[in-house]
Amino acid sequence: MRRFLFLNALDIVAHICYNIVTKGAKMKTNTVRARMEPELKHDVEDILKTLGMNTTDAINLFYTQIKLHHGLPFNVKIPNTKTVRAMKELKADRGKNKFKTYDSAKDMFKDMDL
Secondary structure (H helix, E strand, O other): OOOOOOOOHHHHHHHHHHHHHHHHHHOOOOOOOOOOOHHHHHHHHHHHHHOOOOHHHHHHHHHHHHHHHOOOOOOOOOOOHHHHHHHHHHHHHOOOOOOOOOOOHHHHHHHOOO
16 A cells, blocks of 8 residues: 655745755755665655655655654554455455556546546
8 A cells, every 4th residue: 555645835845945045055964775665666756756856855855844743744553454454455456457547536536426
């Protein structure tokens, strides 16, 4: 199951501007290394590219949000039994064309007569 982190656009702009004004060209950097599944990395990088961001921008934004919230900027919960079962079913049925896909939310709502 893919997870997407949606942040307030004003927060993004404010923190980027803050970093530019307060740190400017004098900003020192450290390296962060992480291992992840190649498919997840590729999918997320495609989304970031659409947003006009790269991985470094996203990590800096995520760390800034953690600092501002004094913790993760979203709730982390253990899924209940029903959700776990649904996630396992979805993973097992991938590639079998059992589920409908749509090019847009508009198409999905149209199919649902909404």
